[in-house]
Amino acid sequence: MILSLNWITLRVRDLEASLNFYHGILGLPIERRFESRGRQIVMLGTAEQPKIELIQANDQAVKPECGVSIGFEVKSLDEAIEYLKSRGIPAARGPVTPNPHLRFFYILDPDGFEVQLAEHS
Template sequence: MNISLQYSQITVNDLDESLAFYRDALGLEVRNDVGSDGQRWVTLGSASQPDLELVLSEPHAGRSKDDGDALQVLLTKGVLPVIVFRTDNVDATFEHLRAAGAEVLQEPIDQPWGPRDCAFRDPSGNHVRFNQKS
């Protein structure tokens, strides 16, 4: 049996604003932009991982009003799961994202458990980290 990750969900407040971060600043490519019943989902990916896509959607997309409202509260608090990307040069990635106007949470540091990393918030407040193996 061979199992691999195909999609990972990122909940955002505004898809177009989030595309400025994930597509324009990070360089991910839009693979699909789909609308249905007044909702929209955008999938993005990287050439280095062609079989993995990130799905951006707003809290109420495909969910009940109550579930969407609950997810919106968590997003607003900034307590949704951390998103971690791997990069071959964390310092260059940091400078690129800072120059693009991303909110810095942590400048690059060498972590005691191994990687050099840094952290930002995306436009919706999601905690996004970038790791470089030492």
């Protein structure tokens, strides 16, 4: 069996705040937006990459302490740090350089989920 990652689902308290973060600030394109079983859902990402699925949920469904983080590759970590700082988003952890070819840091989304931005050289 061969598997290919399709999407990662995040249940969020405020769909518009999460859209502002993932689409407005991080720049993920909105692939589609729809309603299913009374819940608003947004799929973010390009055709050639796995999607981030945001589902409007109630407060009890959001569990950012569950150990899930989402990672993205950036061309320049320093530029990403400065850009996010200018948008009022501080680093939650890092930057960390675990080896000479990798640097990364974490920020938090509006629900407290960790988002890792990494630069490979």
